[in-house]
Amino acid sequence: xxxxxxxxxxxxxQSVRADFPILSRELAGGFPLVYLDxxxxxQKPRQVVQAIEDHYLIHNAxxxxxxxxxxxxATAAYEGGRDKVAAFIGAPNRDEIxxxxxxxxxxxxxxxxxxxxxxxxxVVVVSEMEHHSNxxxxxxxxxxxxxxxxxxxxxxxxxxxLSNIEELLTENTKVVALTWVSxxxxxxxxxxDIAAKAHAVGATVVVDASQAxxxxxxxxxxxxxxxxxxxxxxxxxxxGIGVLWGRYELLASLPPFLGGGEMIxxxxxxxxxxxxxxxxxxxxTPPIAQAVGLGAAxxxxxxxxxxxxAAHEHAIVEYALEGLKTVPxxxxxxxxxxxxxxxxxxxxxxxxxxHDVSTVLDTRGIAVRAGHHCARPVHERFGMQSSxxxxxxxxTTPEEVDALVDGLGFVRSFFKVD
Amino acid sequence: MQLDSxxxxxxxxxxxxxxxxxxxxxxxxxxxxxNPSCGDEVTLRVELDGDTVKGVTHDSVGCSISQAAxxxxxxxxxxxxxxxxxxxYEKFLELMxxxxxxxxxxxxxxxxVAFAGVAQFPARVKCALLGWSxxxxxxAQALAANQGVNNA
Numbered sequence: 001x002x003x004x005x006x007x008x009x010x011x012x013x014q015s016v017r018a019d020f021p022i023l024s025r026e027l028a029g030g031f032p033l034v035y036l037d038x039x040x041x042x043q044k045p046r047q048v049v050q051a052i053e054d055h056y057l058i059h060n061a062x063x064x065x066x067x068x069x070x071x072x073x074a075t076a077a078y079e080g081g082r083d084k085v086a087a088f089i090g091a092p093n094r095d096e097i098x099x100x101x102x103x104x105x106x107x108x109x110x111x112x113x114x115x116x117x118x119x120x121x122x123v124v125v126v127s128e129m130e131h132h133s134n135x136x137x138x139x140x141x142x143x144x145x146x147x148x149x150x151x152x153x154x155x156x157x158x159x160x161x162l163s164n165i166e167e168l169l170t171e172n173t174k175v176v177a178l179t180w181v182s183x184x185x186x187x188x189x190x191x192x193d194i195a196a197k198a199h200a201v202g203a204t205v206v207v208d209a210s211q212a213x214x215x216x217x218x219x220x221x222x223x224x225x226x227x228x229x230x231x232x233x234x235x236x237x238x239x240g241i242g243v244l245w246g247r248y249e250l251l252a253s254l255p256p257f258l259g260g261g262e263m264i265x266x267x268x269x270x271x272x273x274x275x276x277x278x279x280x281x282x283x284x285t286p287p288i289a290q291a292v293g294l295g296a297a298x299x300x301x302x303x304x305x306x307x308x309x310a311a312h313e314h315a316i317v318e319y320a321l322e323g324l325k326t327v328p329x330x331x332x333x334x335x336x337x338x339x340x341x342x343x344x345x346x347x348x349x350x351x352x353x354x355h356d357v358s359t360v361l362d363t364r365g366i367a368v369r370a371g372h373h374c375a376r377p378v379h380e381r382f383g384m385q386s387s388x389x390x391x392x393x394x395x396t397t398p399e400e401v402d403a404l405v406d407g408l409g410f411v412r413s414f415f416k417v418d
Numbered sequence: 419m420q421l422d423s424x425x426x427x428x429x430x431x432x433x434x435x436x437x438x439x440x441x442x443x444x445x446x447x448x449x450x451x452x453n454p455s456c457g458d459e460v461t462l463r464v465e466l467d468g469d470t471v472k473g474v475t476h477d478s479v480g481c482s483i484s485q486a487a488x489x490x491x492x493x494x495x496x497x498x499x500x501x502x503x504x505x506x507y508e509k510f511l512e513l514m515x516x517x518x519x520x521x522x523x524x525x526x527x528x529x530x531v532a533f534a535g536v537a538q539f540p541a542r543v544k545c546a547l548l549g550w551s552x553x554x555x556x557x558a559q560a561l562a563a564n565q566g567v568n569n570a
Contacts (some may be wrong), residue, residue: 355456355481356425359542363421371456379457385479386457414421415430 005322007398009315010308017395019045019300031365034400039183039211039344039391040369041233044297048236051296055289063288064262074288081291082278088298089228090219091245098244098251098278099286103210104133106229106244107177109281110206113254114175114227115141124175125168125203127152127160127189128381129182132374134208138177147174154381158185158334165197173203180212181342184375184389185334186317188212188342195224204250210234214301214393215343216310226250232290236393237297241290244281251277258283301394309394313343316392316401320345323405329417330408333379333387344391346373349408351417354388360411366404423535424542425482432529433482438492442475446560451552453544458484460548464556466564471495471503474553483533483542488549490529500557506530507550514543 017023020043025033035043055077061070063078079094086094100106115138118124124138128151142149150168153161160178169176176198181188195205206227212218213230220228227250232241246254256263256274260283265273274280301309318338324330329350335341349357358370369389372379379386390404412418441448445463452459458480465473474492478485491510495503509526510533518538522531536546 353481355458355483355542355545359424359539360421376457385459414425 007319009312011312013397027365034366034403036390037367037369038393042236047300048293048296052289052293055292078288078291081295084295084298090221092221093248096248098281100242102242103229103231106242107133108137109257110227111137111141112257116255118145118147120146122147123173125150126177128154129378130179131183158187160189169201176203177206179208183211184346184373184378186342186344188340192224215313217306220245232294235297238290238293241287241294256280260284316396317341319398320401327408346387346389352415354386357388357411361407364407366407426532428529428532429486432486432489436489438475441477447556449552449556460552462552464560466560469500483545484548487546491549
């Protein structure tokens with residue numbers, strides 16, 4: 001099938017895939033794994049796993065507070081992860097990188113600390129296509145402070161509806177929190193344009209880049225965001241670590257989030273003073289081995305080249321959209337062409353519920369996600385309860401997309417919807 | 419993994435034409451249960467006559483397994499004493515948690531035996547239990563309300 005349609009990628013897929021042992025796994029029934037769930041969690045290359053293993057087996061100790069040689073090695077390894085992440089996203093200053101446990105915690109940190117100065121009459125703006133983790137923390141912040149939550153809608157073709165941007169962005173708007181790439185629709189949003197308008201009314205711009213940082217080169221120094229979050233496990237790194245990047249002056253002006261060890265300056269029973277960023281936001285023993293693994297992950301991606309990864313994602317999305325359009329009764333959720341389309345495609349199949357689609361595909365070794373993908377509001381927007389989502393990464397081959405398209409044909413015949 | 423053992427014809431029949439579907443009056447208690455991880459939802463009404471389940475109706479969105487299981491569950495409990503319905507639930511739960519090692523009792527579970535294959539798909543067990551959890555909740559509430567009336 002591949003020959004019938006054009007596909008061209010700048011990546012040597014065979015050599016990339018050789019770095020990911022899991023991709024050669026065979027599943028029940030002798031089917032080779034076809035992993036199309038990378039927007040949920042990416043697979044890990046050998047290099048990342050080995051970096052974590054070396055850290056635990058050779059360098060392990062606590063950071064900062066351990067004064068011995070291993071403590072110094074662990075601290076250097078942890079802070080080395082910070083340097084690598086800072087360079088990877090173009091942060092002008094390494095102290096602008098705060099490690100959290102995941103992207104959700106990073107967004108909660110943003111909502112708590114920015115939320116501390118919200119008051120009745122203030123407005124927080126999100127969008128209808130956000131992941132729940134960029135909705136609920138802001139709902140909670142608004143409940144605590146009496147501020148009002150408003151949101152951008154979504155157009156019929158799955159783009160942000162900016163037609164009422166003047167009404168949403170006023171002098172009362174204090175925070176604009178948006179996803180860069182929708183995890184459900186795949187839509188890539190025009191962050192810089194919206195950030196410029198948000199700044200014009202004095203609002204702080206928070207960007208959920210969980211689906212963006214894995215897929216294309218990111219330069220926070222020119223993006224226009226004030227805070228940006230992403231998570232380690234979607235960039236071929238480990239689980240248990242997320243990243244909050246913030247402009248240093250902004251971070252330095254924010255109150256602490258969690259209290260505990262290492263986030264303090266001086267603790268007295270009558271009150272404490274707090275460390276400067278990033279330590280202010282890293283209470284307790286941090287995700288040390290995870291930072292080492294994340295450092296190895298961004299090194300791995302940089303070694304391949306984020307521009308090449310972006311070109312591959314675009315090619316595979318274009319190829320998949322073409323293939324999915326040939327499946328009778330299939331409706332795409334979100335943009336139907338590859339322009340400004342991230343590496344996730346959600347769809348509905350007439351007459352078959354997404355969970356049943358996913359179970360049948362699973363018996364053929366094809367892993368997709370079914371459900372609302374933690375984005376219930378945008379499904380409701382399109383009158384859907386859930387959808388099936390296929391998502392791709394640097395190791396996805398056109399043959400895997402063909403297997404998905406063939407698998408969907410089998411789903412239709414199994415449920416007799418022909 | 420045996421696809422045909424999961425999607426038995428009986429299940430697909432109940433999925434295509436669910437029994438007791440469509441919310442009806444009168445009823446004692448209405449509940450709304452969701453499966454937050456996947457988004458399946460069921461609204462279910464129960465009407466009791468003393469300790470007997472007089473009627474169960476439901477309106478649900480979800481996959482074939484959850485829809486069919488709610489349909490079969492309704493067949494199994496309507497017209498039966500509450501205690502018997504609860505005992506049937508225990509049997510069904512045992513089957514679902516049996517990882518394929520429990521021999522289903524057709525005398526008790528009737529069409530419910532068709533779900534034996536679901537036990538081999540751990541991710542789908544919660545689908546088969548959604549309707550049951552709604553019925554148990556609604557019935558417990560209805561019993562408690564009746565108790566309150568009797569004690570008054």
